[in-house]
Amino acid sequence: MATRQIAIGGGTNNNQIDLLDVLALVILPISWxxxxxVFTWQINVFGGYDFNQALWTIGGVAISPALLITLAAVAWVVVTNLLNSETEHGQEEMAAIGTALALPILYVFVPAVADLVNYHDITKLAxxxxxxxxxxxxxxxS
Structure with missing residues (x-):
């Protein structure tokens, strides 16, 4: 059963998903x-609110709640697992982790990355x- 692989707390056992990470792992794909x-979500009471609406604009770049939630979810998992891990990670693993952290930021701040991701529906899904x-x-x- 999959539930046997879920551990409570920030244990050092490898190949288990910490229960502390489950909320972040559920929220991450939705916010990203x-x-x-890929889809939109709006709250229509109290004047309405769109989660893709800009909170701040920095140098012409819109910072939305969806971006902040995505970055918080990735950061939560990375901080709770990599910093408390006794496992040595190879270069390939660290590159995958770094790309996962960088892609949401690059998508917002680098127009070429946004154009590449938005090129087709398949690239958005990828x-x-x-x-x-x-x-x-x-x-x-970890």
């Missing part, structure tokens, strides 16, 4: 999909699945 405009899978891998492996 919102940022990529970016969505990559960040989600890499974050899940960090949680499982």
């Amino acid at each position: 999909a919102l940022q990529l405009n 970016a969505l699945m990559y960040v989600s899978a890499a974050t899940m891998y960090v949680s499982y492996r």
Whole structure:
């Protein structure tokens, strides 16, 4: 059963998903999909609110709640697993983790990355699945 692989707390056992990471792992694909405009989610009471609406604009770049939630979810998993891990990670693993952290930021701040991700629906889906899978891998492996 899959539930046997879930551990409570920040234990040092490898190949288990910490229960502390489950919420972040559920929220991450939703918020990243919102940022990529795979779907939209709005609250229609009290004047309405769109999670892709800009909170701040920095140098012409819109910072939305969807981006902040995505970065917080990835950071939560990375901080709770990599910093407390006794496992040595190879260069390939660290590159995958670094790319998962960098892709949401690069998508917002580098127009060429946004154009590449937005090129086709398949590339949006690939970016969505990559960040989600890499974050899940960090949680499982560390």
